Amino acid sequence: MQNKSVIGFIGAGNMAYALIKGLINNGYGAENIKVSDLDESLLNSRNSELGIDTFTNNSDLISVCDVIVLAVKPQVMSSVCKGLQGAVKSSHLFISIAAGIRANDICRWLGGDLALVRTMPNTPALVQQGATGLFANDLVSEEHKQIVTSILSAIGDCFWVGEEKLIDAITAISGSGPAYFFLMMQSMTQAGMALGLDEKTASALSVKTALGASVMAANSDDDPKQLRANVTSPNGTTQAAVESFQDQNFEGIVANATRAAYDRAHELSIQLGDVD
Numbered sequence: 001m002q003n004k005s006v007i008g009f010i011g012a013g014n015m016a017y018a019l020i021k022g023l024i025n026n027g028y029g030a031e032n033i034k035v036s037d038l039d040e041s042l043l044n045s046r047n048s049e050l051g052i053d054t055f056t057n058n059s060d061l062i063s064v065c066d067v068i069v070l071a072v073k074p075q076v077m078s079s080v081c082k083g084l085q086g087a088v089k090s091s092h093l094f095i096s097i098a099a100g101i102r103a104n105d106i107c108r109w110l111g112g113d114l115a116l117v118r119t120m121p122n123t124p125a126l127v128q129q130g131a132t133g134l135f136a137n138d139l140v141s142e143e144h145k146q147i148v149t150s151i152l153s154a155i156g157d158c159f160w161v162g163e164e165k166l167i168d169a170i171t172a173i174s175g176s177g178p179a180y181f182f183l184m185m186q187s188m189t190q191a192g193m194a195l196g197l198d199e200k201t202a203s204a205l206s207v208k209t210a211l212g213a214s215v216m217a218a219n220s221d222d223d224p225k226q227l228r229a230n231v232t233s234p235n236g237t238t239q240a241a242v243e244s245f246q247d248q249n250f251e252g253i254v255a256n257a258t259r260a261a262y263d264r265a266h267e268l269s270i271q272l273g274d275v276d
């Protein structure tokens with residue numbers, strides 16, 4: 001990565017760890033990464049494993065950083081941001097990875113109009129296979145966007161959207177999406193056991209098949225619809241299963257579930273932002 005901005009993480013938990021580890025693995029210098037947290041033992045372990053400077057005071061951290069990643073839980077975001085007022089500079093670039101919190105609410109809590117990118121990562125970020133949605137407010141420049149893309153690319157692929165409400169759609173597809181695939185694997189494991197396989201074998205077959213299908217879909221020029229057609233011989237076993245899924249409105253079930261996630265994301269962003 002060419003950019004050598006000093007990046008400060010507020011919150012040293014799971015997501016910050018995944019991002020910092022990804023950045024260092026991609027060649028970003030540990031001397032340009034800092035982190036703050038309330039938990040000193042966690043900071044000590046991040047320092048000894050990753051070689052990064054640590055802070056117990058968030059304002060001290062941001063005073064030595066150009067880019068600030070807000071990596072705390074949504075419930076504490078308002079108090080963390082308000083605690084930074086006074087240390088915030090207009091040159092700072094903020095990145096929020098907190099689920100559900102709108103850009104305007106974060107800027108209000110920080111005390112001004114600031115360059116801020118709101119992101120929605122997902123849990124495969126923890127194994128550097130994430131899909132992250134990103135929305136930039138009006139003060140974010142093209143150069144800022146390149147910096148943010150280079151940081152979030154450390155945990156997977158980045159997808160920019162031009163309207164903030166699309167972050168709720170991203171939440172419904174990739175944010176909550178890993179759980180849908182886990183549910184599918186769980187259901188296939190149970191189905192395999194009902195057909196006589198032992199649990200260990202049924203589970204391993206389900207997980208490996210999900211991984212194989214995903215790698216094929218990610219690497220193929222064909223879209224998933226075509227890939228499915230390619231493995232569905234007329235009157236074969238796959239066709240029998242797919243017809244059974246479709247008789248029970250599989251596409252409609254998925255559409256309803258993702259709409260429920262979208263509506264809940266919208267509701268939560270109103271609740272979480274409704275704090276002075």
Ligand SMILES: NC(=O)c1ccc[n+]([C@@H]2O[C@H](COP(=O)([O-])OP(=O)(O)OC[C@H]3O[C@@H](n4cnc5c(N)ncnc54)[C@H](OP(=O)(O)O)[C@@H]3O)[C@@H](O)[C@H]2O)c1
Binds near residue numbers: 010036039073098123
């Ligand atoms: N994990 C995911 O897969 C995922 C996916 C998408 C989005 N996100 C978002 O990523 C953010 C971080 O999630 P996470 O899983 O990394 O959470 P986490 O492991 O709980 O990390 C958050 C860290 O922030 C610390 N913290 C709390 N209050 C603080 C304060 N005032 N100043 C500094 N640090 C403070 C916490 O300490 P304590 O534990 O002592 O409170 C904890 O170490 C969340 O907003 C979440 O919505 C996570």
